[in-house]
Amino acid sequence: MASFWSACLSQFEQELPPQQFSTWIRPLVLQGEEDCARGLRLLAPNGFILKWVKERYLARIEELASEHFSMPVNVVLSLGERVTPPNPPAPGTNNPAQRNDGRPIAALAAAAVSANSLAERDRTAYEKTRLIKTFTFDNLIVGKANDLARAASRQVSINPGETTYNPLFIYGGAGLGKTHLIHAIGNHILDNYPDRVVRYVHAEDYYSDVVRAYQQKSFDVFKRYYRSLDVLLLDDVQFFNGKNRTQEEFFYVYNALSETRKQIVISCDTYPKNISGLEDRLITRFDWGLTVQIEPPETEMRVAILKKKAEGDGVALDDEVAFYIAKHLRSNVRELEGALKKVLAYSAFHGRLISLDLAKEALKDVIGAVNRQITVDNIQKTVADYYKIKVADLFSKKRTRVIVRPRQIAMWLTKNLTTLSYPAIGGAFGGRDHTTVLHAVRTIDDLRTKENELNHDVHVLQQVLKS
Numbered sequence: 001m002a003s004f005w006s007a008c009l010s011q012f013e014q015e016l017p018p019q020q021f022s023t024w025i026r027p028l029v030l031q032g033e034e035d036c037a038r039g040l041r042l043l044a045p046n047g048f049i050l051k052w053v054k055e056r057y058l059a060r061i062e063e064l065a066s067e068h069f070s071m072p073v074n075v076v077l078s079l080g081e082r083v084t085p086p087n088p089p090a091p092g093t094n095n096p097a098q099r100n101d102g103r104p105i106a107a108l109a110a111a112a113v114s115a116n117s118l119a120e121r122d123r124t125a126y127e128k129t130r131l132i133k134t135f136t137f138d139n140l141i142v143g144k145a146n147d148l149a150r151a152a153s154r155q156v157s158i159n160p161g162e163t164t165y166n167p168l169f170i171y172g173g174a175g176l177g178k179t180h181l182i183h184a185i186g187n188h189i190l191d192n193y194p195d196r197v198v199r200y201v202h203a204e205d206y207y208s209d210v211v212r213a214y215q216q217k218s219f220d221v222f223k224r225y226y227r228s229l230d231v232l233l234l235d236d237v238q239f240f241n242g243k244n245r246t247q248e249e250f251f252y253v254y255n256a257l258s259e260t261r262k263q264i265v266i267s268c269d270t271y272p273k274n275i276s277g278l279e280d281r282l283i284t285r286f287d288w289g290l291t292v293q294i295e296p297p298e299t300e301m302r303v304a305i306l307k308k309k310a311e312g313d314g315v316a317l318d319d320e321v322a323f324y325i326a327k328h329l330r331s332n333v334r335e336l337e338g339a340l341k342k343v344l345a346y347s348a349f350h351g352r353l354i355s356l357d358l359a360k361e362a363l364k365d366v367i368g369a370v371n372r373q374i375t376v377d378n379i380q381k382t383v384a385d386y387y388k389i390k391v392a393d394l395f396s397k398k399r400t401r402v403i404v405r406p407r408q409i410a411m412w413l414t415k416n417l418t419t420l421s422y423p424a425i426g427g428a429f430g431g432r433d434h435t436t437v438l439h440a441v442r443t444i445d446d447l448r449t450k451e452n453e454l455n456h457d458v459h460v461l462q463q464v465l466k467s
Contacts, residue, residue: 003033004030004033004036004064004065004068004069005030005033007064007068008030008061008064008065008068009025009026011064011345011348012025012057012060013025014313014314014348015060015313015314015344023049024049024052024053024056024057025053025057027044027045027049028042028043028044028049028053029042029043029080030042030043031043036065036069036071036073037071039073039074039075039076040065040073040074040075040076041075041076041078042058042061042075042076042077042078043078043079043080044077044078044079044080045079045080046079047079050077050078050079053077054077058075058077060341061075062074062075063341063345064345064349067345067346067349068349129186129190129198129199129200130199130200130201131183131186131187131190131198131200132183133187135179135180135183135184135187136183136184136187136188137150137153137154137157137184137188139308139312140177140180140181140184141297141301141304141305141308142301143297143298143300143301143304144295144298144301145176145294145295145296145297145298145301146176146177146181146294146295146297148292148293149170149172149181149292149293149294150181152165152168152170152290152292153168153170153181153182153184153185153265154188156168156185156263156265157184157185157188157189157192158188158192160189160193160196160230160231160263161230161231161261161262161263162261164289164290165289165290166258166261166263166264166288166289167254167258167263167264167265167266167285167286167288167289168185168263168264168265168266168289168290168292169265169266169267169268169272169286169287169289169290169291169292170182170265170266170267170268170292170293170294171267171268171269171270171271171272171291171292171293171294172269172293172294172295172459173269173296173332173459173462173463173466174269174332174334175332175333175334175335176294176295176296176297176332176333177294177333178235178267178294179235179267181267181294182200182233182235182265182267183200183233185231185233185265186198186200186231186233189231189263193230196230196231197228197229197230197231198229198230198231198233199226199229199231199232199233200233200235201232201233201234201235202234202235202236202239203234203235203236203237203238203239203240204236204239206234206246206250207239207240207243207246209222210222210243210245210246210249214245219249222249223249223252223253226253226257227253227256227257229257229262230262230263231262231263231264231265232253232257232262232263232264232265233265234250234264234265234266234267235267236267236268236269237266237267237268237275237278238268238269238270238275238276238278240275240277240278240282241275241276241277241278242277244279247278247279247282250282251279251281251282251285254282254285255285258285258288264289266286269463270463271291271293271456271459272286272287272291273287274460293455293459295459296330296332296416296462297332297333299323299326299327302325302326302329302330302336303319303322303323303326305333305336306322306325306326306336306340307319307322309336309337309340310322310340310344313340313344315344315354317340317354318354318355318356320356321343321354321355321356321359324356324359324360325339325340325343325359325363327419328363328367328419329366329367330416330417338366339363339366342362342363342366343358343359343362343363345362346358346361346362347362374417374418374465374466375418376414376418376420376425376428378465379410379413379414379417379418379465380394380410380428380429382461382464382465383406383409383410383413383461384406384410386406386457386460386461386464387402387406389402389403389406393406393407394406394407394410394429394430395429395430396430397430405454407429407440408440408443408444409444409454409457409458409461410429411425411429411437411440411441411444412440412441412444412445412458413458413461413462413465414428415437415441416462417462417465417466421434422434422437422438423437425437444458
């Protein structure tokens with residue numbers, strides 16, 4: 001069997017841009033390959049690379065290991081000395097100062113120093129802002145689902161603190177791109193205003209900062225730091241639920257930044273007024289600016305996302321394969337990315353070209369689980385419970401508004417969350433014609449752009465059904 005780590009390096013070299021591969025993956029050293037059942041040990045040359053790899057690449061390494069050894073493999077990350085794997089000399093070459101790529105060792109050493117300097121600069125920038133540089137507006141796929149949120153985010157990034165979009169509150173389900181947008185705002189501001197102090201912070205990290213300040217009695221330092229920011233990007237504010245001291249400190253920070261016209265951007269998984277365990281005075285302030293929603297991507301947008309992600313991995317994804325994945329996985333971008341990675345890994349380890357048949361083989365368990373999870377019966381029961389009507393009313397011929405609108409919403413949800421055709425959906429709702437279902441879907445699509453309350457109801461129902 002070929003060396004797993006050699007195969008893993010080759011795979012990452014295909015999946016990552018050269019700079020990222022050289023900076024984060026190439027310096028790693030693997031131990032324990034001869035006895036993988038006991039787990040593998042991956043050595044990183046410093047704590048920053050260790051943390052970066054753990055957050056972004058460890059799951060992928062474990063996935064590749066499990067497929068290579070045909071068994072679950074645990075990979076442990078730890079610190080170790082940097083070891084540069086030697087390249088074998090070219091056949092017939094006796095010059096020890098020459099490598100098989102034609103470059104002298106001195107040149108390679110200089111390149112290594114340059115890579116280390118680049119990694120150090122990346123580390124310094126990251127520690128200062130916590131921004132992921134690869135999350136930009138340029139590589140964000142835009143569609144109806146996120147068009148308004150992106151437009152508002154662009155406006156904020158052009159004129160931070162100078163618009164009526166302060167705070168900008170972005171909400172939507174998990175994996176829809178809220179974090180990408182927040183980082184894109186921060187990166188664009190720094191590109192245009194390099195003197196601005198920008199900080200991305202997850203709500204749980206902010207809570208940890210409050211706890212640390214409380215333990216060390218350093219609230220003055222804590223307050224000075226957060227009030228010195230020009231742009232505060234707070235992700236997943238729902239994690240403030242029940243954390244009263246954290247909410248109090250954020251209330252004061254919010255007021256201080258707002259009064260000095262500093263930009264605040266907040267993300268959440270739900271509409272501000274529906275955040276449980278959050279103080280009313282914070283919710284009121286969240287409503288001062290602009291609130292925008294990111295919705296689950298429509299089919300065309302899901303196909304575009306898949307093709308863009310595949311292109312980034314150096315793969316030209318066939319439209320038929322992209323549509324197959326997009327048709328069955330509808331919830332969020334993260335789910336799509338996971339499916340694409342599974343298809344790419346399946347193709348690489350089986351030595352087969354990506355095709356529709358291969359995608360079906362690679363994703364049979366994933367798609368099977370999704371299809372079993374959401375059924376028309378489940379949708380009908382959930383909608384009926386939500387609107388406090390009987391499930392039988394959804395099948396009936398009643399045409400009162402209190403019945404018709406929930407029925408149309410149930411049809412819309414069935415079309416968007418299952419693979420049933422229009423005729424099949426009509427049959428599931430009392431034997432109705434497919435044109436009735438088509439009318440219902442178009443009606444709800446139209447009303448969602450005009451009626452905030454209905455749009456909110458649909459969003460909540462989607463989250464309940466996907467949970």
